Amino acid sequence: MTKKKPVRLRPYYKTRYAYEKLRVCKHCGAYTVLWEDKCANCGRLALIPVMNQARINAKRSMQNERLIALAMTLIAVLFSQTFLQIVSCLLGGIALTVLLWRFQRKMLEPETRRQLNRLLRSSERRIIEGIYLNLTTASAAIRDDEQLGYEILREIATIVHNDRIRLQQIMLLQSFMLRKDMELVLEPLMLENFEPALAEYIGELAKIKRELIKHQAIRYVLAYEHEILHMKNGENIMTAVAGATVRMKTYVDAYPEFILRYARKLPKDRYLRLYRLVRRNPNQSWNGLRDEVSAIYNEKYRWDPEFQNWE
Ligand SMILES: [Zn+2]
Known part of the structure; x- marks a missing residue:
């Protein structure tokens, strides 16, 4: 075994759910689990946490629902024959849209979670591609910066649970001088x-x-x-x-x-x-x-x- 290196690992932020580590590019829809600023796929500063993207999607879908309600009101007004009909359609439509809006405000959180599920399910392939790109970054890093390589793998491991990644992490850890004060784990690395x-x-x-x-x-x-x-x-x-x-x-x-x-x-x-x-x-x-x-x-x-x- 080669000589062990002293390292100071960057702090590892635990999240309650694995997906909280995932970020998506608003521009091209590429995914990453790392902490880079620029999207590795399109180079833009457009990475946001998936949860934020889900909230954006939820708000967008709610906005569409309100637009539909208003459009229906408008159609009803257009087809109205008397002034009374116009007024009642307009008032009724507006009242319903306001009600809908108030209901939607309460439903924002559950709707966001629903959108998150949808997003994660429909982006499975893109997530895998993103993590694959992260892995390429990791293996490039492992060659000349084992510490960075380990840190990248540690992030990837929150999403991908497989023995190859575990073993790579163990191998890298074995090249470091381990200390009591390091944030070390064992159970997630068990084979x-x-x-x-x-x-x-x-x-x-x-x-x-x-x-x-x-x-x-x-x-x-x-x-x-x-x-x-x-x-x-x-x-x-x-x-x-x-x-x-x-x-x-x-x-x-x-x-x-x-x-x-x-x-x-x-x-x-x-x-x-x-x-x-x-x-x-x-x-x-x-x-x-x-x-x-x-x-x-x-x-x-x-x-x-x-x-x-x-x-
Ligand atoms: Zn991008």
């Missing part, structure tokens, strides 16, 4: 199959961001334990994950045999954590884990002052 880079990444997170190691990651390293142990750094990865697993009792309840297999290799602080957990739950044997923890204590830490006042 089904065994992938050494993912195992490495999990092992690294288990050291710097233990809170990201949850059931899914633990099950992953357990499913591929054999393969991981064949990696150069494999035993360290498994030990680091075991060390992260002792973070919470629920994980110890779920994976006692796993922790037992690596308990002896745990660094002191992780073992201390496990030791305290075991002491706090005197009625649990955890399939032999309790005995193993006692044995390790007797062999290695019996005289260690840190283990004396553990409460």
